[in-house]
Amino acid sequence: MTIQNTESSLPAQVPPHAGLSFTEENYLKCIYTLSQKEETVSTRLIAKEMDSRDSSVTDMLKRLSAKGTINYIKYKGVSLSESGYATALHIIRKHRLWEVFLVSKLKFKWDEVHEIAEQLEHIKSSRLVDRLDEFLDFPRFDPHGDPIPDKDGNMPNYTQFPLQNAPQDQWLELTRVTNDSQEFLRYLEQTHLLIGSRFKIKQFIEFDESFMLELSDNSSLHISQKVAQHILVRITD
Amino acid sequence: MTIQNTESSLPAQVPPHAGLSFTEENYLKCIYTLSQKEETVSTRLIAKEMDSRDSSVTDMLKRLSAKGTINYIKYKGVSLSESGYATALHIIRKHRLWEVFLVSKLKFKWDEVHEIAEQLEHIKSSRLVDRLDEFLDFPRFDPHGDPIPDKDGNMPNYTQFPLQNAPQDQWLELTRVTNDSQEFLRYLEQTHLLIGSRFKIKQFIEFDESFMLELSDNSSLHISQKVAQHILVRITD
DNA sequence: AATTATTTTTAGACAAATCTAATAATTATA
């Protein structure tokens, strides 16, 4: 059995590269993620991220290149082609929308949904994605605070920055975390720091680069440099 | 990449045969369906149903047999083992719950959901299934009227029978259709005959074995033998 | 610049899932 794309009639609605396998989609997603930091991505980095061997990656890069989803030059690294980029964004859109669904409708904790969303992101039906989007009332961020691309691949525009760069004594909203480990997410939950939480920086302790926060319920919270490092915020009035 | 089962900690919650591939799951489902009609199923029948060659089926039967999901004797046909049966039911449970979700929450038409559910049924997470079940308020039938097994594989008990065997002048509820073709489902929709619709048989026309129905809005509907054949009902008081 | 170390690619093999073509078993029929 081959998993074929289920949208038959409407060519306009067929997502970019509907004929990709789960594995190919995962590679594209991986290359997308790594491309956030560097222009071109090395075979070795991908192998590390995908937990596979370099030779397997080379094989896959050839396949993806043949399908036009990446720009690949031997020994020179790889970047996403325009259509590969669109595909990656589409997968990320699905992943994040499903995460919202799992948390907001099925009452999962935000640190429990990643693995399930890894499976759901490969379901092929753009009508499904768009209806899910509508059902969830067009969320712009997932439970981790990551932005959700819209139908056309546009990321929501928003201004967020590392907590370390935030001004003191102004109300901030936690918009995103940049670490997905169970340990980190459980810590945040325990301290009631969640996406959407509001707080002020009351003090920056230079000695260990830690922060003293004041939460919206007037309680205080001390967080280490290591934690602050993985928190993004925006200013709220 | 191997798709591994995502439930790590709780052995009791791990579904039967969590390590099966999509393809293996599809074969089990197929054997389950065919087993409804006959005790043991032939290679040829499976091949026809799966739209593959006999030799491919033989190969797969060996694999499934090695995994203990089926009872297979060369040249003698095949039946589901106890665990294979449980697995098949679990897949069917997922399929039907997702169909309910798609229709009742995402507003798909009941004849649009099958293909998408074919994909969703392979998502591996029993916690997901059970929460979905709860979110949907533990539905007992899917949009086609097919019964949904519960957590433990028990089918809801209900008494339904072919429209042809139903008594005249008694209120009936349409509980199930036994034909999934687009044409049939669209016809039903057009005539406002849906799962849950209530009507009486007003007349049986012997000449062509067709039926004259009275719907709950007092309108009349004439349906052919061919249509009646694929409709199951139960008596409502 | 020459040598060493690292990274990347090739070559060859394997498992899953499929196929075609050939063979074997079973069933039906003359």
Add this chain to the structure above:
DNA sequence: TATAATTATTAGATTTGTCTAAAAATAATT
């Protein structure tokens, strides 16, 4: 019951995605 027809299985090949081990290219270092 012998022969024909049907059904099922094996043998061998293919594709996807992976691997190990060896070779080639690039980068780093003396």
